[in-house]
Amino acid sequence: xxxxxxxxxxxxxxxxxxxxxxxxxxxxxxxxxxxxxxxxxxxxxxxxxxxxxxxxxxxxxxxxxxxxxxxxxxxxxxxxxxxxxxxxxxxxxxxxxxxxxxx
Ligand SMILES: [Zn+2]
Numbered sequence: 307x308x309x310x311x312x313x314x315x316x317x318x319x320x321x322x323x324x325x326x327x328x329x330x331x332x333x334x335x336x337x338x339x340x341x342x343x344x345x346x347x348x349x350x351x352x353x354x355x356x357x358x359x360x361x362x363x364x365x366x367x368x369x370x371x372x373x374x375x376x377x378x379x380x381x382x383x384x385x386x387x388x389x390x391x392x393x394x395x396x397x398x399x400x401x402x403x404x405x406x407x408x409x
Pocket of ligand 1: 366384385386387388389390391
């Protein structure tokens, strides 16, 4: 049976590891300072550069655990690496496609 987004979110909520990631005040301050459009562009860049090309990084270690709110969100949502995308979101490692950047 195929899971929908709600099923995945419910599973993520039960994960002690995934729930250990939360944004701190400095993350909210940064988001407020640069704006969500910029955060969205950063997110696109990180995912494009770190997850699209499997030869670029050692799988499972593409996403740092600190340094940007998007990194924290990626760990919390299991979108941090191709392995987690496969395990949690059932996206085959070979099927990760990146759409062109939103304008
Ligand atoms: Zn991961």
